[in-house]
Amino acid sequence: MYKYAKITDATTGLCDVGLGTNEKFYKSVGMSKIDVSQGFDGQWYLSEKINNNEYLQRAAEYRKNIFEKEFFNTSLGWIRREVLMKDGSSRNFLSDLLLQIKAGLEMGINVNILTYKLPDFTRELSDDYIITLQETKSATPEFIQECLMQTVTDWEG
Amino acid sequence: MALINIEYGSLASSETMNSNFQYLDDKISEVSSSFTTSISSVSSNIATVNANLTDLAETLDSTKEELKESIENADSRIVTTLMLPDWSGCISISKPNSYKAPSNGYVLINPQAQGSGNLIVNGVTVYLKYRGHENDNSAQLVPYPVKKGDIMTCNVKITAVYFLPVVEEIIINNEEENSNV
Numbered sequence: 210m211y212k213y214a215k216i217t218d219a220t221t222g223l224c225d226v227g228l229g230t231n232e233k234f235y236k237s238v239g240m241s242k243i244d245v246s247q248g249f250d251g252q253w254y255l256s257e258k259i260n261n262n263e264y265l266q267r268a269a270e271y272r273k274n275i276f277e278k279e280f281f282n283t284s285l286g287w288i289r290r291e292v293l294m295k296d297g298s299s300r301n302f303l304s305d306l307l308l309q310i311k312a313g314l315e316m317g318i319n320v321n322i323l324t325y326k327l328p329d330f331t332r333e334l335s336d337d338y339i340i341t342l343q344e345t346k347s348a349t350p351e352f353i354q355e356c357l358m359q360t361v362t363d364w365e366g
Numbered sequence: 367m368a369l370i371n372i373e374y375g376s377l378a379s380s381e382t383m384n385s386n387f388q389y390l391d392d393k394i395s396e397v398s399s400s401f402t403t404s405i406s407s408v409s410s411n412i413a414t415v416n417a418n419l420t421d422l423a424e425t426l427d428s429t430k431e432e433l434k435e436s437i438e439n440a441d442s443r444i445v446t447t448l449m450l451p452d453w454s455g456c457i458s459i460s461k462p463n464s465y466k467a468p469s470n471g472y473v474l475i476n477p478q479a480q481g482s483g484n485l486i487v488n489g490v491t492v493y494l495k496y497r498g499h500e501n502d503n504s505a506q507l508v509p510y511p512v513k514k515g516d517i518m519t520c521n522v523k524i525t526a527v528y529f530l531p532v533v534e535e536i537i538i539n540n541e542e543e544n545s546n547v
Binding site: 217218223224225226227228229230231234235237238239251252253278291301 | 452453454455456457458459460461468469480501525526528531
């Protein structure tokens with residue numbers, strides 16, 4: 210879309226973009242009407258740059274980094290660190306839920322957990338897409354062990 | 367009638383004498399009348415001057431009152447000058463490093479939860495965010511005022527940064543005038 214903008218990085222096509230309608234102000238600060246699009250990271254880029262291979266690679270890397278901060282990997286699949294409960298509150302899987310799951314297993318209760326398949330990082334990681342990756346699995350002692358190891362990894366960095 | 371000259375040492379008739387006396391009497395009357403007219407004219411002029419002076423004094427009094435009233439009105443009309451955000455001029459900033467403020471305004475910073483660091487404006491460093499936890503709830507949009515030409519650097523990982531210019535708004539008796547500053 211055409212917006213008042215100023216290119217700040219010719220290589221990536223990154224731009225400062227006027228979001229409002231004050232054309233007089235935008236012209237006064239050296240902006241001109243350019244075809245721009247909002248990118249994977251919320252920043253604005255020249256439209257001609259957002260479909261080249263370099264851009265798509267950076268976008269996939271960016272999404273992968275975010276995903277790996279919000280999820281951790283186990284043999285059952287990826288686990289969301291911050292779990293949204295049915296009452297709207299959120300709990301940290303490792304610090305708030307793991308010991309309860311472990312206690313349930315020790316009592317012989319089958320505890321189902323939500324795991325996630327690895328996403329296609331060339332796609333937008335929208336909530337709707339993430340939900341399609343869900344799988345329900347039964348927790349196992351090995352899974353508990355992996356989660357405890359993840360806690361140690363988080364602790365040690 | 368004219369004055370009749372009587373030769374020295376000669377005898378003049380009573381008619382000649384009476385004629386001469388009459389002439390002198392007429393002249394005295396004429397001068398007296400002229401003198402009265404002149405005095406009258408001078409008096410009139412003095413009265414006019416007096417009247418003008420009175421008018422002038424009244425005009426000065428009136429002008430002084432009007433001027434005083436105008437000053438009082440001016441004092442009461444200009445209430446205040448406000449710096450208000452102009453969202454129609456909002457800019458999405460791509461690189462918050464060495465960013466030069468294009469006008470007076472606010473820099474709006476939305477830091478990433480797991481980022482920490484400072485904001486540096488014209489070489490002055492202020493703490494922006496010191497917690498780097500991935501679930502830091504304080505990572506919200508924060509406004510910082512800047513003036514035209516200020517150089518800003520933000521070394522916190524950011525989600526987004528915006529520049530929001532301001533308009534100067536003068537409020538006058540419920541009327542509003544504004545202009546970009």
